[in-house]
Amino acid sequence: xxxxxxxxxxxxxxxxxxxxxxxxxxxxxxxxxxxxxxxxxxxxxxxxxxxxxxxxxxxxxxxxxxxxxxxxxxxxxxxxxxxxxxxxxxxxxxxxxxxxxxxxxxxxxxxxxxxxxxxxxxxxxxxxxxxxxxxxxxxxxxxxxxxxxxxxxxxxxxxxxxxxxxxxxxxxxxxxxxxxxxxxxxxxxxxxxxxxxxxxxxxxxxxxxxxxxxxxxxxxxxxxxxxxxxxxxxxxxxxxxxxxxxxxxxxxxxxxxxxxxxxxxxxxxxxxxxxxxxxxxxxxxxxxxxxxxxxxxxxxxxxxxxxxxxxxxxxxxxxxxxxxxxxxxxxxxxxxxxxxxxxxxxxxxxxxxxxxxxxxxxxxxxxxxxxxxxxxxxxxxxxxxxxxxxxxxxxxxxxxxxxxxxxxxxxxxxxxxxxxxxxxxxxxxxxxxxxxxxxxxxxxxxxxxxxxxxxxxxxxxxxxxxxxxxxxxxxxxxx
Numbered sequence: 001x002x003x004x005x006x007x008x009x010x011x012x013x014x015x016x017x018x019x020x021x022x023x024x025x026x027x028x029x030x031x032x033x034x035x036x037x038x039x040x041x042x043x044x045x046x047x048x049x050x051x052x053x054x055x056x057x058x059x060x061x062x063x064x065x066x067x068x069x070x071x072x073x074x075x076x077x078x079x080x081x082x083x084x085x086x087x088x089x090x091x092x093x094x095x096x097x098x099x100x101x102x103x104x105x106x107x108x109x110x111x112x113x114x115x116x117x118x119x120x121x122x123x124x125x126x127x128x129x130x131x132x133x134x135x136x137x138x139x140x141x142x143x144x145x146x147x148x149x150x151x152x153x154x155x156x157x158x159x160x161x162x163x164x165x166x167x168x169x170x171x172x173x174x175x176x177x178x179x180x181x182x183x184x185x186x187x188x189x190x191x192x193x194x195x196x197x198x199x200x201x202x203x204x205x206x207x208x209x210x211x212x213x214x215x216x217x218x219x220x221x222x223x224x225x226x227x228x229x230x231x232x233x234x235x236x237x238x239x240x241x242x243x244x245x246x247x248x249x250x251x252x253x254x255x256x257x258x259x260x261x262x263x264x265x266x267x268x269x270x271x272x273x274x275x276x277x278x279x280x281x282x283x284x285x286x287x288x289x290x291x292x293x294x295x296x297x298x299x300x301x302x303x304x305x306x307x308x309x310x311x312x313x314x315x316x317x318x319x320x321x322x323x324x325x326x327x328x329x330x331x332x333x334x335x336x337x338x339x340x341x342x343x344x345x346x347x348x349x350x351x352x353x354x355x356x357x358x359x360x361x362x363x364x365x366x367x368x369x370x371x372x373x374x375x376x377x378x379x380x381x382x383x384x385x386x387x388x389x390x391x392x393x394x395x396x397x398x399x400x401x402x403x404x405x406x407x408x409x410x411x412x413x414x415x416x417x418x419x420x421x422x423x424x425x426x427x428x429x430x431x432x433x434x435x436x437x438x439x440x441x442x443x444x445x446x447x448x449x450x451x452x453x454x455x456x457x458x459x460x461x462x463x464x465x466x467x468x469x470x471x472x473x474x475x476x477x478x479x
Contacts, residue, residue: 005233008116010090027217037083042091043422045287066464115237125154132170183224274302277320282307287325313344323361336377354478357458363387385431399438408435408452421461
């Protein structure tokens with residue numbers, strides 16, 4: 001059994017201040033010298049970037065659509081090994097799941113599987129006794145809510161003592177004395193994080209973020225009951241470790257088999273070099289799941305990071321390319337004017353160097369990207385079409401990506417299999433592709449997607465590579 005001190009910060013809804021609270025708390029504990037690890041519930045890319053900016057280590061996505069309970073637990077234990085404290089940030093409202101009428105995939109379900117004590121971040125601005133009603137509803141909605149503490153957000157230090165006393169008395173009357181008020185966060189500049197249509201602005205775009213997070217930590221050290229929060233974290237139940245160890249052995253055997261299958265020719269010739277995969281990574285292409293990169297490395301790849309914004313050409317000697325999601329629309333002019341890189345990528349595609357491209361990376365492969373002002377900028381030109389702004393959320397949520405064309409079934413996804421993914425974008429394409437079908441988990445909605453050709457798999461869905469090892473193996477066998 002494995003004992004991991006941990007808490008999950010949840011809320012009644014989005015925009016309650018979870019990310020600011022999480023980052024402030026992480027910074028405060030970090031300044032105390034603790035080894036802190038972070039996690040984010042759901043498929044979000046941007047919030048984990050803020051965690052990483054504070055801690056200097058990658059955050060872990062906790063997602064029960066991408067991974068089952070056993071795999072989720074295994075990855076969590078591996079990620080948090082040796083930590084003094086783990087701080088996880090929830091997604092949306094605490095009980096909000098994949099659909100309007102389900103808790104599946106919610107922060108609550110993740111807290112139940114990973115046995116997290118939960119601390120609610122409650123926006124208390126302009127409220128008093130109503131907060132007691134909110135806490136009662138949150139605590140009693142399910143038989144075991146796991147809610148152990150409350151942080152009051154957006155209030156002053158002058159009001160906090162009276163509000164704390166009132167709420168604790170109300171909780172005691174409602175037979176919820178186990179829920180403690182563990183501090184507050186004031187309305188202060190260090191806790192203000194700029195947003196845009198996909199959520200927060202990425203950390204790379206914010207000047208002075210490290211200093212801002214340090215200041216947030218200094219404030220949090222004064223306003224949060226850090227000792228009380230740690231006591232809650234230390235009450236977390238043990239996680240089963242023994243079966244995880246055995247499961248890990250089987251995973252390693254599986255990975256070894258996959259690795260040997262795509263590198264057999266190298267082995268026969270005595271070569272032991274790694275397969276060089278170029279990965280686009282800069283301000284325009286910054287959305288990557290840690291597990292996607294890790295599985296590539298585990299399967300014998302050397303990841304060579306490059307910048308389509310600033311580098312003049314692709315890295316030398318590559319045998320594959322990956323263009324992840326991000327914000328190419330914000331950097332369309334710079335990307336378009338880097339003509340030598342566009343030519344380098346175009347030439348690599350013509351030579352059939354295998355390529356994966358999703359969302360922003362998919363947009364980059366188009367003939368043109370139209371920006372918010374309506375100006376069109378030339379891109380790689382491999383996808384015959386234009387990516388354009390719609391002014392609204394086009395497609396949103398989890399999807400199963402199912403093969404439709406014979407080419408896709410032969411080259412990428414065998415019949416009867418699928419890839420798990422997620423879509424969230426305000427730009428659309430005149431050529432989304434028809435080689436796959438994106439199907440919502442409940443099966444009620446679907447749409448065509450993906451250009452799947454020999455050596456190319458490109459479309460809007462963000463993909464979770466470990467959800468289909470045969471697919472990633474096919475990518476690595478393409479050349």
